[in-house]
Amino acid sequence: MNEPLPPRLLVVDDDSDLRELIAGFLRDHHIDVETAADAESMDAALARQRYDCVILDLMMPGEDGLSVLRRMRGRDRTPVIMLSAMGEDVDRIVGLEVGADDYLSKPCNPRELLARVRALLRRTTRGDEVTSLQGGSGNTPRRRFGDWSLDLVERTLFRQGYPAAPLTDAEFRVMTAFLDRPQRVLSRDTLIELAKGSDADVFDRAIDVTISRLRKKLGPGDPIRTIRNEGYMLSLKPEEG
Incomplete structure (x- = not known):
């Protein structure tokens, strides 16, 4: 071999x-x-x-x-x-x-x-190897919400008809924070606290940058909403199981 x-x-x-x-x-x-x-x-x-x-x-x-x-x-x-x-x-x-x-x-x-x-x-x-929602091994845990699917091992977003989108550590932490608290307004301070990790320093304005990049990866009709003077919210509820 x-x-x-x-x-x-x-x-x-x-x-x-x-x-x-x-x-x-x-x-x-x-x-x-x-x-x-x-x-x-x-x-x-x-x-x-x-x-x-x-x-x-x-x-x-x-x-x-x-x-x-x-x-x-x-x-x-x-x-x-x-x-x-x-x-x-x-x-x-x-x-x-x-x-x-x-x-x-x-x-x-x-x-x-x-x-x-x-x-x-x-x-x-991993993102290059899988180019559609049905791609990949099919054995890794995913969280599905609307048209999207987040692979929790590969840290990659999938959507039917769109290229797979690998997430940075900060983007993954922010996305999982939204999925754990759907349809709830999360302030920047809350997101900073939830997105902290040993290898990801997230600052106030960097949260806005991270969410902006996450929205681009989610694509048209992304489910992240800006709540003026309050923060951000995921408008969709993840599927159970």
Whole structure:
């Protein structure tokens, strides 16, 4: 039996020492890694081949990471983990708004970065393998609500006639909070508390960003309602069993 190919990553950072440190650590853990020093060399790499994930520095000379990410999101959905030495909440929020799948402050622990990469690859690989409501193994627990189904193991949303939509950790926690409390108004503070996790920091404005991204993944007619000055509500009740 042929061994599965290792995931292929692209590390984009103008700091050559850090770039090679990250690349070397990931290679030691059986990941195929290429590197780029700036937006131009990143574009050339992306034109040559497809990557399973891009690790992208926010602050680079010339075109910065946010501008690069905006361009990327105009043409593909390659998973992106953004790195920033600034470490401010606003940078994290803007990165998520633009379309980053995850965000880490620099200097980051290489083991944490590896864990984030693996988690992101698991989510996106599973989502690619299943493209409809009937897809997947059929053995994993799901919560159904209206036209939608949430796979609780793969953390993926399904809807008949639409592509499968893998959720980030924050999106999954918010979605399950709604499903556990359907047709009830949940304030931002409540959602922040419910969505907290060991690997997901959720801030007040980031809740709005997370819900906005969740609505896009739910698609047209999404069942999340905004209750002015109060919070959000899931208008549908999940099926029993």
